[in-house]
Amino acid sequence: MTEADLRAAVPQVLAALVRRGADFAAAEDAVQDALVEGLRTWAADPPRDVRAWLVTVAWRRYLDAVRSDAARQRREDAPPEEPVEVTGRDDSLQLYFLCAHPSLTPSSAVALTLRAVGGLTTRQVAEAYLVPEATMAQRISRAKKTVSGVRLDAPGDVGTVLRTLYLVFNEGYSGDVDLVAEAVRLTRQLHRAYDHPEVAGLLALTLLHAARRPARFSSSGELVPLASQDRSLWDTRLIAEGVSLVQSALAQDRLGEYQAQAAIAALHCDAASAAETDWVQVVEWYDELVALTGSPVARLNRAVAVGEADGPRAGLAALALVDPGLPRWAAVAAHLHEKDGDLAQAAELYAEAARAATNAAERDHLHRQASRLAARSRAD
Structure with missing residues (x-):
């Protein structure tokens, strides 16, 4: 066991x-x-x-x-122990709804989900989030007190549950707990209990991204961007499962944001190289995602796709409609300026993006990009 x-x-x-x-x-x-x-x-x-x-x-x-x-x-x-049936599907489902209660902050909901539904210890959750165990213990304790009086007999909002699991997934991994794998495991659990196309969409999304993880870092630990990844390292089994899930979900004609994101991920996974990606269809899916959510992040990623489908000038025009204060805006601008041949501007933007990066691997990658283009710009 x-x-x-x-x-x-x-x-x-x-x-x-x-x-x-x-x-x-x-x-x-x-x-x-x-x-x-x-x-x-x-x-x-x-x-x-x-x-x-x-x-x-x-x-x-x-x-x-x-x-x-x-x-x-x-x-x-209270009555003594008696045989308990622990097979009801609603048990797990209601706990998801409880841990993702709207009265909790996103960070507290994620921590409580990992502890109560995921079964992680407070130490494991703290290490995953790179915070002291005492800090995480206080966060979880406050969250538990908040939901202690909430009854489990009210209908829950699956959208809030999915948002919580999406946040778990986006945290990546660190310490001895792999949060990407944990997000996949928890979403599989929810998918077994709840028949909903958006649950299938989120599971597909997590699987398709998890499939690419073996190629995300070089042997020396450097971040490898999607366009440069060795696609032979991708997990084809997870890709096949993810593609099948998103196709089945889309066939229900109840489109949601996670299905749209999974469709985009599937297009990336289906391409033998970055150049062979169906960028026109990627842009179309980002249009759907923006229409569904209005997300600034979706608009930012759409600008990248437009730059690939219609050229860097079109991508920069799309980027001009996005708030420059958004995280990764400078990195996207740098990428598009480099594709347009403006190496000096791209180098400056990569350096700006590196200064704003909070992830060490991403920061190092952006510094390398800035140095590379600065050297090329001086040589020209």
């Missing part, structure tokens, strides 16, 4: 305790204690029914905690 197997059981175990009347915050702590106990005692001989074992142990831990709290003395008379 692996740690991943245990974490996969967390949502239904936690929901079982909440359904019995446990306070969410205390129930979540009890489930975490049960997970630790399972990892410590099972070794190579796990119980026949893992989830039932976790529910039993977590419920005992919860009752122990309640009995130690005088203010909750009335709960001492």
Whole structure:
């Protein structure tokens, strides 16, 4: 029994305790204690029914905690453990809705989802976000208190859940927790529980991006942009699965932003090289995405696609309609100016983008681009 197997059981175990009347915050702590106990005692001989074992142990831990709290003395008379069915599809789904509650900030919703639904420890979540464990503990504690009084019987907003998972995915990976893989795992879980084209679209998007990850860094650790990646390193199995998912979702004719993004990712994955990408169709999908969301980031990425489809001058014209204060605006402008032959301007813009970059690998890449073009500009 692996740690991943245990974490996969967390949502239904936690929901079982909440359904019995446990306070969410205390129930979540009890489930975490049960997970630790399972990892410590099972070794190579796990119980026949893992989830039932976790529910039993977590419920005992919860009752122990309640009995130690005088203010909750009335709960001492809670019924003893009894067989619990942990197969209901709504259990996991409702926990997603709870952890993505609109009263939570995005960062708190993500942290609570990773802890309560993903089964990560506070330390793992903190390392993934490169913050002290105490800081993350406070963030998660506040989030749990916020949702403790929220009932699990109200319909949830799947859009908020998907936004939370999208944020998990966009964080990338660091520490000993791979958040890209975690986003894929959690979205797969949601996809099994909830039949919705946007859920399929987000799963397709995460799979298609995950498929390209083996080529994103060189052997020396340098960031490799999409156009320069060795596409033979891409995971064709994940690509096939992602393409199939997005095709099925689009066939339902209920287009949403994640389906549109997945369609764009599929076009990139379908091309043997950057030059062979169907850039005209990419632009069309970005038009759909902008119409759906009005997202400035979508407009920024559309300018790149227009520059490939219709030439750098057209791309720069599209970029002129985007707020220059947007992150990565200078990097996109640099790329388009380089394609247009203005190497000196491109070098300055790459240097500006490097100064604003918050990711070390991206910053180093932009510095290299600036130095390369500055040297070429001087040589000319």
